[in-house]
Amino acid sequence: xxxxxxxxxxxxxxxxxxxxxxxxxxxxxxxxxxxxxxxxxxxxxxxxxxxxxxxxxxxxxxxxxxxxxxxxxxxxxxxxxxxxxxxxxxxxxxxxxxxxxxxxxxxxxxxxxxxxxxxxxxxxxxxxxxxxxxxxxxxxxxxxxxxxxxxxxxxxxxxxxxxxxxxxxxxxxxx
Amino acid sequence: xxxxxxxxxxxxxxxxxxxxxxxxxxxxxxxxxxxxxxxxxxxxxxxxxxxxxxxxxxxxxxxxxxxxxxxxxxxxxxxxxxxxxxxxxxxxxxxxxxxxxxxxxxxxxxxxxxxxxxxxxxxxxxxxxxxxxxxxxxxxxxxxxxxxxxxxxxxxxxxxxxxxxxxxxxxxxxxxxxxxxxxxxxxxxxxxxxxxxxxxxxxxxxxxxxxxxxxxxxxxxxxxxxxxxxxxxxxxxxxxxxxxxxxxxxxxxxxxxxxxxxxxxxxxxxxxxxxxxxxxxxxxxxxxxxxxxxxxxxxxxxxxxxxxxxxxxxxxxxxxxxxxxxxxxxxxxxxxxxxxxxxxxxxxxxxxxxxxxxxxxxxxxxxxxxxxxxxxxxxxxxxxxxxxxxxxxxxxxxxxxxxxxxxxxxxxxxxxxxxxxxxxxxxxxxxxxxxxxxxxxxxxxxxxxxxxxxxxxxxxxxxxxxxxxxxxxxxxxxxxxxxxxxxxxxxxxxxxx
Numbered sequence: 001x002x003x004x005x006x007x008x009x010x011x012x013x014x015x016x017x018x019x020x021x022x023x024x025x026x027x028x029x030x031x032x033x034x035x036x037x038x039x040x041x042x043x044x045x046x047x048x049x050x051x052x053x054x055x056x057x058x059x060x061x062x063x064x065x066x067x068x069x070x071x072x073x074x075x076x077x078x079x080x081x082x083x084x085x086x087x088x089x090x091x092x093x094x095x096x097x098x099x100x101x102x103x104x105x106x107x108x109x110x111x112x113x114x115x116x117x118x119x120x121x122x123x124x125x126x127x128x129x130x131x132x133x134x135x136x137x138x139x140x141x142x143x144x145x146x147x148x149x150x151x152x153x154x155x156x157x158x159x160x161x162x163x164x165x166x167x168x169x170x171x172x173x174x175x
Numbered sequence: 176x177x178x179x180x181x182x183x184x185x186x187x188x189x190x191x192x193x194x195x196x197x198x199x200x201x202x203x204x205x206x207x208x209x210x211x212x213x214x215x216x217x218x219x220x221x222x223x224x225x226x227x228x229x230x231x232x233x234x235x236x237x238x239x240x241x242x243x244x245x246x247x248x249x250x251x252x253x254x255x256x257x258x259x260x261x262x263x264x265x266x267x268x269x270x271x272x273x274x275x276x277x278x279x280x281x282x283x284x285x286x287x288x289x290x291x292x293x294x295x296x297x298x299x300x301x302x303x304x305x306x307x308x309x310x311x312x313x314x315x316x317x318x319x320x321x322x323x324x325x326x327x328x329x330x331x332x333x334x335x336x337x338x339x340x341x342x343x344x345x346x347x348x349x350x351x352x353x354x355x356x357x358x359x360x361x362x363x364x365x366x367x368x369x370x371x372x373x374x375x376x377x378x379x380x381x382x383x384x385x386x387x388x389x390x391x392x393x394x395x396x397x398x399x400x401x402x403x404x405x406x407x408x409x410x411x412x413x414x415x416x417x418x419x420x421x422x423x424x425x426x427x428x429x430x431x432x433x434x435x436x437x438x439x440x441x442x443x444x445x446x447x448x449x450x451x452x453x454x455x456x457x458x459x460x461x462x463x464x465x466x467x468x469x470x471x472x473x474x475x476x477x478x479x480x481x482x483x484x485x486x487x488x489x490x491x492x493x494x495x496x497x498x499x500x501x502x503x504x505x506x507x508x509x510x511x512x513x514x515x516x517x518x519x520x521x522x523x524x525x526x527x528x529x530x531x532x533x534x535x536x537x538x539x540x541x542x543x544x545x546x547x548x549x550x551x552x553x554x555x556x557x558x559x560x561x562x563x564x565x566x567x568x569x570x571x572x573x574x575x576x577x578x579x580x581x582x583x584x585x586x587x588x589x590x591x592x593x594x595x596x597x598x599x600x601x602x603x604x605x606x607x608x609x610x611x612x613x614x615x616x617x618x619x620x621x622x623x624x625x626x627x628x629x630x631x632x633x634x635x636x637x638x639x640x641x642x643x644x645x646x647x648x649x650x651x652x653x654x655x656x657x658x659x660x661x662x663x664x665x666x667x668x669x670x671x672x
Contacts (some may be wrong), residue, residue, distance in 0.1 A: 013380035016235070027199055029234065037372075045401060046377075046437050066438050078395055092213040093220050101224040104232045113227075113236050131237045152194035163229060163504040 017102030115165035317345035382634035393535040408433035424451035460619035474507035508659040520645040547643030550637035571622035
């Protein structure tokens with residue numbers, strides 16, 4: 001395997017962490033997707049700039065941050081203003097926390113998919129609206145004739161439940 | 176489960192804010208509270224990162240699942256790239272449809288032009304990838320194209336596919352024409368990959384040279400040209416990209432492009448501007464000669480110049496009778512004659528002008544020369560021991576002001592001035608209504624930015640007035656400074672780079 005292949009493998013492995021990181025800057029899911037594509041292109045073309053043995057996650061974050069800034073500039077230039085670039089929030093989170101808590105490897109993802117399959121239909125329906133249809137909390141609340149706070153509460157509960165389920169499965173696998 | 180402490184009300188508040196945050200509905204006040212909670216609490220920080228990461232993974236996983244889900248979103252949210260799921264998951268999950276990124280993971284190992292191929296992996300783009308681009312001209316043997324893992328040979332008229340990586344041989348050139356009329360001319364011994372993403376053209380020039388004539392691109396979908404050293408964003412323009420060794424040079428002949436080094440701020444290159452990458456530094460910027468420029472000196476012909484003694488503005492009649500060029504021709508350059516105050520001036524008079532000239536200083540000290548406009552205003556060429564001992568008289572200085580930065584090169588190095596000079600303006604009664612202004616680039620770096628001359632230079636004698644005048648190579652001291660590659664665009668002073 002070449003170094004580049006290795007770096008690309010690491011990049012894909014770090015995708016959830018990187019996208020989360022970029023979300024703190026852009027606060028827009030579609031733009032995050034674009035930013036990750038741009039990051040991947042950059043990494044493909046400039047993988048040799050990475051110094052082996054150094055923190056690849058930190059390097060990816062740096063590259064990703066630059067792409068976010070470019071997207072931000074572009075949004076401003078084109079007068080769309082969808083991107084925010086909230087420096088403040090990002091600075092609150094130390095690098096070490098990103099490194100420690102940002103891991104979401106393929107085993108975890110497999111576990112997550114299993115957990116998703118085990119969710120009650122109603123919960124799954126909510127996630128589908130929220131993620132796949134990109135509906136906002138308010139929109140879902142209106143459709144389901146519920147309070148938006150109740151929707152948030154449900155989402156929060158589902159997230160926690162999924163997290164616990166993933167942890168359980170991971171521990172089960174490790175055992 | 177990973178929260179080691181008990182959940183408190185504060186945690187519940189935090190969770191609620193986190194949900195609002197993920198939904199993009201945090202009010203300013205909420206945001207403040209949220210920030211504070213994050214700042215002070217490592218558990219919250221960890222929860223924040225974990226939740227965000229899980230959120231991203233959820234987004235992706237749901238998309239994957241939707242491929243087998245017969246629910247209402249299956250048609251809107253899935254891609255239908257038929258491919259085999261990589262690794263062990265395939266066996267476990269059966270015929271899942273793939274997200275582009277899983278597919279990319281597979282492609283990464285085998286394809287050479289990964290950077291661009293990933294764009295082609297989106298199904299929605301696949302259909303657009305069939306937007307025809309054809310090989311419309313070709314010299315030499317069939318063009319060698321790496322398509323996926325296969326090498327194919329294309330002839331004139333053949334279609335280009337997304338991800339194609341084409342290589343011309345020595346002496347060979349090819350022209351690609353896209354449906355919108357955009358043409359890419361790949362010169363000899365060059366390697367280019369092309370692809371589309373959401374209707375946006377992407378090209379990667381790995382080596383060699385390419386001329387691009389890009390039709391106006393759809394709003395928000397510029398064409399992107401990458402090289403190993405730079406990215407060029409194109410909305411519709413004509414330019415040439417050349418990758419040579421460790422450097423990429425881009426020259427724009429029409430429209431504008433945005434060029435940038437990885438991780439550095441971009442620079443817009445307009446018509447007749449060029450930039451090249453050099454090492455890890457910023458872009459090296461230059462002005463190229465526009466087609467409407469008047470060449471004042473091309474290395475041989477000195478007929479645009481005459482001798483003029485003294486420091487005042489001659490009349491056109493005096494110029495017509497003046498002696499021909501008295502500067503010596505040395506290696507394609509004009510070397511100032513060792514006769515004090517025998518200046519070299521243009522036959523033609525100019526008002527506003529963009530002037531390009533290159534100069535060469537023979538030694539590290541004792542040099543005082545420059546270029547003047549109308550015998551009123553000047554830009555210095557001097558060594559730092561200039562008798563006035565003022566940075567205003569360093570190279571790039573304009574008497575009233577020092578250069579914004581010193582661009583020091585050792586003696587006997589060619590340096591370039593690009594000067595945008597705007598004459599002073601006068602009303603019909605001869606009263607000055609606007610000062611003369613000047614913008615000076617030294618070796619592509621701006622050293623004077625639209626600076627006003629409150630009056631004439633103190634070393635010059637011609638009083639301010641509306642009459643145009645020649646461009647003067649200052650030879651007050653007879654120092655053997657050399658000049659070459661001199662051209663001027665009359666009336667170009669308004670151009671702010």
